[in-house]
Amino acid sequence: SAVISQKPSRDICQRGTSLTIQCQVDSQVTMMFWYRQQPGQSLTLIATANQGSEATYESGFVIDKFPISRPNLTFSTLTVSNMSPEDSSIYLCSVDLQAVYNEQFFGPGTRLTVL
Amino acid sequence: AQSVTQLDSHVSVSEGTPVLLRCNYSSSYSPSLFWYVQHPNKGLQLLLKYTSAATLVKGINGFEAEFKKSETSFHLTKPSAHMSDAAEYFCVVSEGDDKIIFGKGTRLHILP
Numbered sequence: 448s449a450v451i452s453q454k455p456s457r458d459i460c461q462r463g464t465s466l467t468i469q470c471q472v473d474s475q476v477t478m479m480f481w482y483r484q485q486p487g488q489s490l491t492l493i494a495t496a497n498q499g500s501e502a503t504y505e506s507g508f509v510i511d512k513f514p515i516s517r518p519n520l521t522f523s524t525l526t527v528s529n530m531s532p533e534d535s536s537i538y539l540c541s542v543d544l545q546a547v548y549n550e551q552f553f554g555p556g557t558r559l560t561v562l
Numbered sequence: 563a564q565s566v567t568q569l570d571s572h573v574s575v576s577e578g579t580p581v582l583l584r585c586n587y588s589s590s591y592s593p594s595l596f597w598y599v600q601h602p603n604k605g606l607q608l609l610l611k612y613t614s615a616a617t618l619v620k621g622i623n624g625f626e627a628e629f630k631k632s633e634t635s636f637h638l639t640k641p642s643a644h645m646s647d648a649a650e651y652f653c654v655v656s657e658g659d660d661k662i663i664f665g666k667g668t669r670l671h672i673l674p
Contacts, residue, residue, distance in 0.1 A: 489652065489666045490606075539606065551662065553598075553606035 449474055449542050451554035459560045460530055467526045468557045470540035475520035478543040480551065481513070485536045493538075496523050530561045564589045566655045568665035576673045581625075581640040583668045585653030588634065595636045596654040596662075597627055606652070612636060623647070648672045 450473040460466050470479065481493040494502045494515055502515040516524045527534050537558050541551040569584040587593060597609040610621025617629040623646075627638045636653060653665040 490664045492662075541606075552608070 449476065449544055449552045451540065451542060451552060453538075453540060453554040453557050455557060456555065457558040457560075459562060461562055462531055464530055465526055465528045466530065466559060467524050468538055468540075468559075470523045470525070470554055472521045472542050474544075476542040476544060477520070479517065479523045480541045480543070481515065481523075481525045482539045482541065482553075483536045484539065484556070490539065493525070527559065530559075532561045535559055535561045564593065564655050564657050564663055566653050566663050566665040568651075568653050568668050570668050571666065572669050572671065574671040574673055575643045577645055578642050581638070581643045581647065581670065583638040583651050583653075583670065585627075585636045585638065585665060586634055587636060587653070587655045589655060589657055591657050594656045595627075595629060596656070597621065597625070597636075597638050598652045598654060600650045600652065600667075602649070609638070609651075643670075643672050645672050645674070 452471045454469045458466055477497055479496045482490045483493055484490050492505050493508045493513055494504045496502045496515045496517040498517050498520050504510060512528055514526045537556045539553050539556045541553045543551050565588045567586045573583060575581055592614055595612040598606045599609050600606050609625050610619045610627055612619045612629045620626045625638055625640050627636050629636055648670055650667045650669050652667050654662050656662040
């Protein structure tokens with residue numbers, strides 16, 4: 448298994464500002480993922496972040512809005528840029544420890560409220 | 563293309579009675595199937611997974627699920643509900659190297 452921490456756990460931000468969310472894993476992993484869970488919705492994959500390569504974004508998500516860094520095998524950041532109230536969500540990072548079966552372990556999430 | 567449908571957005575059961583959370587999937591190949599639980603203000607936790615071994619899968623906290631290929635179902639069950647089971651449950655499907663797809667979730671309410 449893996450222990451994953453996220454910072455901050457929650458934040459309240461003003462419209463037009465940016466927030467960077469950090470994800471730290473206690474072991475080296477190749478594949479890390481960022482998800483968004485909007486109020487009352489299921490999880491939606493934002494992007495896949497593999498160390499040593501550019502993040503791969505899902506349809507509807509762009510790098511200018513959600514830039515991602517992956518400087519090493521235990522750490523990643525997701526920035527939510529130029530925020531609007533529609534960005535109010537829980538953002539989760541996850542890691543894939545078993546590439547064959549895609550079992551994922553999730554961080555505790557960052558609850559973002561944009562005023 | 564793979565997809566997953568959780569048939570109930572809310573399920574309410576009385577404490578001590580059985581729990582049934584329904585999940586149907588669509589997959590072109592032999593899928594891997596998972597159930598995750600999300601307690602209020604907590605991160606997601608893996609309950610159990612099916613990966614082409616035994617069709618009846620036992621998970622944590624007394625939950626189990628049965629893979630039924632003929633019905634394309636992977637329903638989650640528990641013989642006796644506990645108050646601490648109140649949470650959101652997600653059924654998830656994955657095919658090989660493809661992305662994992664989450665169902666919309668089922669919120670389980672436990673009545674005293």
